Amino acid sequence: MAKLNVNGRIMDIQVEADTPLLWVLREQLGLTGTKYGCGVAQCGSCTVHVDGAAVRACAMPVSAFNEGQKIVTIEGLSPDSSHPIQQAWLALEVPQCGFCQPGMIMAASALLAANPKPTEAQIREEMTNICRCGTYNRVLAGIQRAAGIGTSG
Amino acid sequence: MNAITHPSRRGLLATVSSALGAFTFGFHAPLVKSAAAQGSNAVPEINVWVVVRPDDTVVIRIARSEMGQGTLTGLAQLVAEELECDWSKVTTEYPTPGQNLARNRAWGNMSTGGSRGIRDSHDYVRKGGAAARIMLVQAAANGWGVAASECSAANSIITHGPSGRSTSFGKVAEAATRLTPPADIPLKDPKNWKLVGKSIPRLDTAQKLNGSQIYGMDLRLPGMLNAAIHACPVFGGKIGAIDSKAAEAMPGVKHVLRVSDNAVAVVADTWWRAKTALDAVKITWAEGANANASSAAFAEVMKAGLDAPEAAIGNRNGDARAALAGAAKRVEAVYGYPHQNHACMETMNATALWTPERCEVWTPTQNGEAALAATAEAAGLPPARCEVHKIHLGGGFGRRGAVHDWVRQAVAIAKQIPGTPIKMIWSREEDMLQGRFHPVTMCKLQGGLDAQGNLTGLHMRISGQSIVAGIFPQNIRDGRDPVAFQGLNASGGEADIGYSIPNLLIDHAMRNPHVPPGFWRGVNLNQNAIYLECFMDELAHAAGKDPLAFRRALMGNHPRHLAVLNAVAEKVSWGSPTAPVNGQAVFRGLAQTHGFGSYVAACAEVSVSDKGELKVHRIVAATDCGHAVNPQQIAMQVEGSFVYGLSAALHSECTVKNGRIEQENFDTYQVLRMDEMPKVETIILQSGGFWGGVGEPTIAVAAPAVLNAIFAATGKRVRHLPLKHADLRRA
CATH class of the missing domain: 3.30.365.10 (Aldehyde oxidase/xanthine dehydrogenase, molybdopterin binding domain)
Known part of the structure; x- marks a missing residue:
C-alpha cells in the first residue's frame, strides 16, 4: 500500500513495494503516456518529474516515493499541451514515431526548469534519452526555441 | 476501421x-x-x-x-x-x-x-x-x-x-x-x-505531445490479462524442463505456459507481475546443435568464403580477373559488417483474443496482411475468421514487417486461455535476444589501376549472410540472393551501381549462420555502400587522385548519381580549406549510392583528437527521390537516417557466444545519443519524373562518409564496424 501524488491527485496504490514507479503509472493508474523502453534507466522513455526533477521511473521502486512528493507525468505537464516545450515540439514537428517523445518532453521541460537558458553543450550533455527514429536535432532546436534562444543554425 | x-x-x-478532461484514473475503456x-x-x-x-x-x-x-x-x-x-x-x-x-x-x-x-x-x-x-x-x-x-x-x-x-x-x-x-x-x-510537394505539417x-497516442504496448481491453515471455536464447533450441512452482505462487499469476516448444510465458493480472514471476521460473533449455556457435567461429567461415571458388554473380562486365592480373597497381582490402538489432523503442508486443470461432489481434505491424496470415496460422483458423487491428508503431525499421514471430506467440498464448484477451509484451532483454538481425557479411575488394591511375578492374567478393535465404528461401534461385547486390546492380532503376568500370565482377558467397536475419532499415545497401564507397576512396588514394575527381571520372554515364554527389560537394565547397572547430582540424569524406529508387550522397566533416576521439561535426546530404511529396518529412527522414546509420557505424554490434546474443540492453548495445549528433543539412533535388523512397537510402552513406573523413584525418582505414573497436590515434 502506497500513497502517491500524481498529477495533483493523491492516489492509493496496492502493489508490491518493489514495483517500479513506471509500472504503477502504467498499470495501476492507467497513465500509459509514460513508456517502457529498457527497464534499466538507459533510454529515458519513462522519464517523469518528481518535485520538478527528471526521474527515470522504470528503475525506481514505488516504495521510494511518498505522497509529499509531486509526481508529474506527460499527461499532467499541461492541461492543453501549452507547455513551451510542447508548443515548440508542435511548431518544429519534432516527433516521428513519437514513442520516446513523452520522455524527451519531460526531460527537456525539467532541464529548462532548472536551467532556463542552457547552452547547446549543456543541452547535448543533459539530454541523454534515446530516440531511434532520429529526432535529436529537432529536440535540440525545440529546447532552444522553448528557451527563447537562437538555434545554432 | x-x-x-x-x-x-x-x-x-x-x-x-477535452481528452485530458475525460481522463480518468484506472482502466480505460x-x-x-x-x-x-x-x-x-x-x-x-x-x-x-x-x-x-x-x-x-x-x-x-x-x-x-x-x-x-x-x-x-x-x-x-x-x-x-x-x-x-x-x-x-x-x-x-x-x-x-x-x-x-x-x-x-x-x-x-x-x-x-x-x-x-x-x-x-x-x-x-x-x-x-x-x-x-x-x-x-x-x-x-x-x-x-x-x-x-x-x-x-x-x-x-x-x-x-x-x-x-x-x-x-x-x-x-x-x-x-x-x-x-x-x-x-x-x-x-x-x-x-497544390498539396503535393509542399511541407504540410504532418497529421x-x-x-x-501529451501521451494520448496509443501504441500497441498501451492497449487495454476489458478482462485482459498480461503476458511476459522468454524464448530459448540459443536460436533453434527448445525447452528442456520447467520448474514453475515458485512462480505460480507469486501475486497475480494466473498461468505458466509453454509456448510452442521453445518459449515459456507467464500470464498475470499485470505485466510487471508476469515479468517478475517469469524471472522466477527455472527453465532448463535443450540448446541443441547451436549451443557452441560464436561470432568468432562464424567469422572464419566468412573469411573462407572470400576466396571460395564458387559464388553467385550479381554484376559482371569485361574480365575483372584478367584486368587485375595485368594492372600496373593492385589494391586489396577486406571489410566487415556485424549483426545488429533494430532496437525499436517500443519492444515487440501483441494483444490476442482467441475463441474456437474467431481470433483477433491488435499489434503494431508494418504489414497487416502478413500479421493476419501469421494470426490465422497460429490460431488454427481460416484467415476469414481472423482479424488484425493495426496499432501505431513505436518504431519499425524492418523488425515489424516480414516476420511476425511475436504475433504467433501472442496467439499461441491466447489459444490456451480461450475468450480472454492477452497482451504480451517483450522485455527489452527479450527484444535484444530474439531479434531478426542485420545480416553479417565480409567483403574482399580488389582493384586494378593503370599507369595513369585509372581504374581498370574491380572484383568485389561479398561473403556472408543472406536475408532472403532466412526469410523467403523460395526466392533464392541457383544459390543467388537477388537482394544481396543492393546498390551494386548493373541496371533496374532500384539500386544500381553509379560507376562505369571497364572490368567488373561482383559476387556473393552465401554463408548463413544460425542467427536469424531480418530486413534492417537500409537492408543490404548499408554494408554494400560502405564496402564500395570506402574502397573507392582507397583506390583514389592509391591513384594519387582526389576522391571526388576519381569518382567523377567513372560517373559520366550515371548522371543522377553524379548530381547528388555534386550537390553535396558544391555545398561544402569540396577542396576548400575547413575551419577548425575547438582547435581541432576538420576533415571531409564523401559517399554516394542508389537504393530504394532514390539517389543519395553525403559529405561528413569530422575531427579526430590526439587521443583518437572522433567528433562528427556536420553532414551535408543530398537526396534525389524524383517527386518530393513533403520536403519537410523527407528532411526528417534524412536526419533520422544519420542517427540510425551513425549508431550502426559508431557503436552497435550484436555478438554471439555460446549460441546466443551477448548484448541484452542499451547498456551494452549502444546507440547514438544527442551528444554525438552532428548537424545535418539536407538538400532535396526536386527533379521529378520518378518516385523514389526516402526512409532508408541515406542510412547507407552515413558510415562511408564518416569512415572516409576519418582516413583524411588520421591516415587510418577502419574496415570493420563498429568504430568503437578502432584505435583512431594518428599512425
Whole structure:
C-alpha cells in the first residue's frame, strides 16, 4: 500500500513495494503516456518529474516515493499541451514515431526548469534519452526555441 | 476501421483539453472497437480510399503503416491533391487486413517496408482521390440537372460555372456513393499540384505531445490479462524442463505456459507481475546443435568464403580477373559488417483474443496482411475468421514487417486461455535476444589501376549472410540472393551501381549462420555502400587522385548519381580549406549510392583528437527521390537516417557466444545519443519524373562518409564496424 501524488491527485496504490514507479503509472493508474523502453534507466522513455526533477521511473521502486512528493507525468505537464516545450515540439514537428517523445518532453521541460537558458553543450550533455527514429536535432532546436534562444543554425 | 484521430490545427486546443478532461484514473475503456462493431458501410464511402461525411469531414484511408516515417501524411496529400478537398477537414483511418481480404485486396499491398509506402502506391491512391472527385462532381451536376463538364471542384466545394451555384462534398456524398465509378481517371500534371510537394505539417503530431497516442504496448481491453515471455536464447533450441512452482505462487499469476516448444510465458493480472514471476521460473533449455556457435567461429567461415571458388554473380562486365592480373597497381582490402538489432523503442508486443470461432489481434505491424496470415496460422483458423487491428508503431525499421514471430506467440498464448484477451509484451532483454538481425557479411575488394591511375578492374567478393535465404528461401534461385547486390546492380532503376568500370565482377558467397536475419532499415545497401564507397576512396588514394575527381571520372554515364554527389560537394565547397572547430582540424569524406529508387550522397566533416576521439561535426546530404511529396518529412527522414546509420557505424554490434546474443540492453548495445549528433543539412533535388523512397537510402552513406573523413584525418582505414573497436590515434 502506497500513497502517491500524481498529477495533483493523491492516489492509493496496492502493489508490491518493489514495483517500479513506471509500472504503477502504467498499470495501476492507467497513465500509459509514460513508456517502457529498457527497464534499466538507459533510454529515458519513462522519464517523469518528481518535485520538478527528471526521474527515470522504470528503475525506481514505488516504495521510494511518498505522497509529499509531486509526481508529474506527460499527461499532467499541461492541461492543453501549452507547455513551451510542447508548443515548440508542435511548431518544429519534432516527433516521428513519437514513442520516446513523452520522455524527451519531460526531460527537456525539467532541464529548462532548472536551467532556463542552457547552452547547446549543456543541452547535448543533459539530454541523454534515446530516440531511434532520429529526432535529436529537432529536440535540440525545440529546447532552444522553448528557451527563447537562437538555434545554432 | 481503426480511426487514426488527429485534430485539425484549429481544433487542437479544444480536442487536447477535452481528452485530458475525460481522463480518468484506472482502466480505460477499450480503445479499439472490433471491426464487427463498426460496419464499414455505415458511412458514405465514395470509394475504398475516400469517405465524405455529411459534415464535410473527409476520411482518407491509409493502407500502409505509419511508424514515424510520415507516410500517413504523404499518402493523404496524394489523395487530397486529386480529390480537391479542404485539407483542414481531412482525417485518416486504417482499413483492416481482414477488410482487405474480404474485399479482394481493394487496398492493395499493406506492406510497409523497402521505403515503398509512397513510391509503390502513388498511382492508385491518386486515382482513388481523382475518381472520388469525379463522382462527387457528377452527383452535384445530376442534382442541378447540368453537365458535369460545366462543374468544377476546389477546397471541398463544387461549383457550376455558368450559374455560379455551389454545394459542398458533404451534401452530395450520399448521392455520389450510388454512381458508377469512372473508367477513365486522368491525373493532374505535376506542375498543377497544390498539396503535393509542399511541407504540410504532418497529421499525427498533436497526440504525440501529451501521451494520448496509443501504441500497441498501451492497449487495454476489458478482462485482459498480461503476458511476459522468454524464448530459448540459443536460436533453434527448445525447452528442456520447467520448474514453475515458485512462480505460480507469486501475486497475480494466473498461468505458466509453454509456448510452442521453445518459449515459456507467464500470464498475470499485470505485466510487471508476469515479468517478475517469469524471472522466477527455472527453465532448463535443450540448446541443441547451436549451443557452441560464436561470432568468432562464424567469422572464419566468412573469411573462407572470400576466396571460395564458387559464388553467385550479381554484376559482371569485361574480365575483372584478367584486368587485375595485368594492372600496373593492385589494391586489396577486406571489410566487415556485424549483426545488429533494430532496437525499436517500443519492444515487440501483441494483444490476442482467441475463441474456437474467431481470433483477433491488435499489434503494431508494418504489414497487416502478413500479421493476419501469421494470426490465422497460429490460431488454427481460416484467415476469414481472423482479424488484425493495426496499432501505431513505436518504431519499425524492418523488425515489424516480414516476420511476425511475436504475433504467433501472442496467439499461441491466447489459444490456451480461450475468450480472454492477452497482451504480451517483450522485455527489452527479450527484444535484444530474439531479434531478426542485420545480416553479417565480409567483403574482399580488389582493384586494378593503370599507369595513369585509372581504374581498370574491380572484383568485389561479398561473403556472408543472406536475408532472403532466412526469410523467403523460395526466392533464392541457383544459390543467388537477388537482394544481396543492393546498390551494386548493373541496371533496374532500384539500386544500381553509379560507376562505369571497364572490368567488373561482383559476387556473393552465401554463408548463413544460425542467427536469424531480418530486413534492417537500409537492408543490404548499408554494408554494400560502405564496402564500395570506402574502397573507392582507397583506390583514389592509391591513384594519387582526389576522391571526388576519381569518382567523377567513372560517373559520366550515371548522371543522377553524379548530381547528388555534386550537390553535396558544391555545398561544402569540396577542396576548400575547413575551419577548425575547438582547435581541432576538420576533415571531409564523401559517399554516394542508389537504393530504394532514390539517389543519395553525403559529405561528413569530422575531427579526430590526439587521443583518437572522433567528433562528427556536420553532414551535408543530398537526396534525389524524383517527386518530393513533403520536403519537410523527407528532411526528417534524412536526419533520422544519420542517427540510425551513425549508431550502426559508431557503436552497435550484436555478438554471439555460446549460441546466443551477448548484448541484452542499451547498456551494452549502444546507440547514438544527442551528444554525438552532428548537424545535418539536407538538400532535396526536386527533379521529378520518378518516385523514389526516402526512409532508408541515406542510412547507407552515413558510415562511408564518416569512415572516409576519418582516413583524411588520421591516415587510418577502419574496415570493420563498429568504430568503437578502432584505435583512431594518428599512425
